[in-house]
Amino acid sequence: MSEKIYIFDSTLRDGEQTPGARLNKEEKLKIAKQLAKLNVDIIECGFPVSSPGEFKAVQAIAKEVKGPVIAGLARAVQGDIDACWEAIKEAERPRIHVFLASSPIHMQYKLRKDPETLLYMGVEAVKYAKRYTHDVQYSLEDATRSELDYMCRVIEAVIKAGATVINLPDTVGYAVPEQYGEMIRKIMNRVPNIDKAIVSVHCHNDLGLAVINSLTAIQNGARQVECNINGIGERAGNAALEEIAVAMLIRKDYFQDFHHDLNTREIYKTSRLVSSLMGIPIPINKAVIGVNAFTHSSGIHQDGILKNMQTYEIINAELIGGKAGQMSLTARSGRHAVRHELQKMGYTLDDNEFEAFYARFLDLADRKKDVHPEDLEALMADSLAYTVPTFSLEYLQTVGGSKSIPAAVVKLKKEDQVFIQTETGTGPIDAAYNAINKITGIQPRLEKYNLRGVTEGRDALGEASVVLEYQGRTIVGRGTSTDIIEASVRAYLNGINKLLALRTNGNGTAGTN
Numbered sequence: 001m002s003e004k005i006y007i008f009d010s011t012l013r014d015g016e017q018t019p020g021a022r023l024n025k026e027e028k029l030k031i032a033k034q035l036a037k038l039n040v041d042i043i044e045c046g047f048p049v050s051s052p053g054e055f056k057a058v059q060a061i062a063k064e065v066k067g068p069v070i071a072g073l074a075r076a077v078q079g080d081i082d083a084c085w086e087a088i089k090e091a092e093r094p095r096i097h098v099f100l101a102s103s104p105i106h107m108q109y110k111l112r113k114d115p116e117t118l119l120y121m122g123v124e125a126v127k128y129a130k131r132y133t134h135d136v137q138y139s140l141e142d143a144t145r146s147e148l149d150y151m152c153r154v155i156e157a158v159i160k161a162g163a164t165v166i167n168l169p170d171t172v173g174y175a176v177p178e179q180y181g182e183m184i185r186k187i188m189n190r191v192p193n194i195d196k197a198i199v200s201v202h203c204h205n206d207l208g209l210a211v212i213n214s215l216t217a218i219q220n221g222a223r224q225v226e227c228n229i230n231g232i233g234e235r236a237g238n239a240a241l242e243e244i245a246v247a248m249l250i251r252k253d254y255f256q257d258f259h260h261d262l263n264t265r266e267i268y269k270t271s272r273l274v275s276s277l278m279g280i281p282i283p284i285n286k287a288v289i290g291v292n293a294f295t296h297s298s299g300i301h302q303d304g305i306l307k308n309m310q311t312y313e314i315i316n317a318e319l320i321g322g323k324a325g326q327m328s329l330t331a332r333s334g335r336h337a338v339r340h341e342l343q344k345m346g347y348t349l350d351d352n353e354f355e356a357f358y359a360r361f362l363d364l365a366d367r368k369k370d371v372h373p374e375d376l377e378a379l380m381a382d383s384l385a386y387t388v389p390t391f392s393l394e395y396l397q398t399v400g401g402s403k404s405i406p407a408a409v410v411k412l413k414k415e416d417q418v419f420i421q422t423e424t425g426t427g428p429i430d431a432a433y434n435a436i437n438k439i440t441g442i443q444p445r446l447e448k449y450n451l452r453g454v455t456e457g458r459d460a461l462g463e464a465s466v467v468l469e470y471q472g473r474t475i476v477g478r479g480t481s482t483d484i485i486e487a488s489v490r491a492y493l494n495g496i497n498k499l500l501a502l503r504t505n506g507n508g509t510a511g512t513n
Ligand code: KIV
Pocket: 014, 099, 139, 140, 141, 142, 167, 169, 170, 171, 172, 202, 204, 512, 513
């Protein structure tokens, strides 16, 4: 019988540490609910002690998301463990995830403590966490640059103290598959009480080896794999969940001894949701979920595909839910058709939400002949992004061009008040941003600006995302329109609305590694 591999998703913790990818509570909750539909086994949803906003987001997920184990991260100190427990205690199945470095370089330079003191700290932390819950995961940070004998001693001691999962992260993405596999195998053979815990791996992608290292670890004894949607994460990211999941299925001849319980038909939707809410575009050639993954360009390939799909395609798009909404809609599509398409894509809206969405759909359909599933996804992400509206865009007019002074007239509405502002700038977008700053009274720093076409053709929907920094907080704003200036303005205004909401709610996040 094949053995189960537990899928531990850290998109909302390590994934959220991707530079600029900050989420608010509502966005985190949306993603966590979608991860539950994907049927991941464990959702690591944050590092509760890091900020009040992070704490509240983890708490909301613990209360509302049913099914998966809900894990929170904590350093090996009581304050972190207390905060973690406070945030996750209402989960159906809470897990405290304690981490402490074990490599000489981290112990000496980062923690400035000797190995024996740290071993003691690790054991005490596990004992302390055990007072709250039986499910305690212990990570030996930077395991792949640690000494094997020392790791074996730490692992034996923390399992004795009650750790139920032992994670051996490749924190800096340094491992190569065979060595990593050998490390796992040696630990499995040497640690006398290892059978009392599940061995887990967590691979970073600095050398582009995170997925293969994770798969090799499975073959050498690991039974939990930590991975993130779209491979996002600190620096070059973490192992991509969708790649591990699909590799295990497509090559089940090779991975026949193992299985996972993911509902892979939710992969496409989860991937798009994470990309839109975090403002991190999916590379077109990304394995499994990039738009080119199922596109055939060469004439010889197209001919082969028409004769037999399997000539050039090993993954059926339906496996990842990629064909969820292939029908395109037009301005004549009624409410029923639009609602039906949304439902096929997994979105169920209440009447008010649907009416707001439908108005934006009609607006788009008027400008664009065919509205494709990707457009609906982008519009939906845009609508989700407006969960905390303060100012809404009523009117926008801009002037640009090589011989004119770039200017913008912006009209915003806030409840019953209407504000109109005219400004100039280095270009029409800059001018509109200046006008928005004047109206809203805040002036964030634009750290990043990104624009992509959601579909192809001259009437393609443009999706803009911006990373804004204001008073030490960084957020992502996004907006869509067939007009790229309007998309850029919507993205900026979305960011400003979020910053205003943060100011009111004290919501904001920070991460570890
Ligand atoms: O990369 C790492 O070591 C981590 C730990 C906190 C598990 O993210």
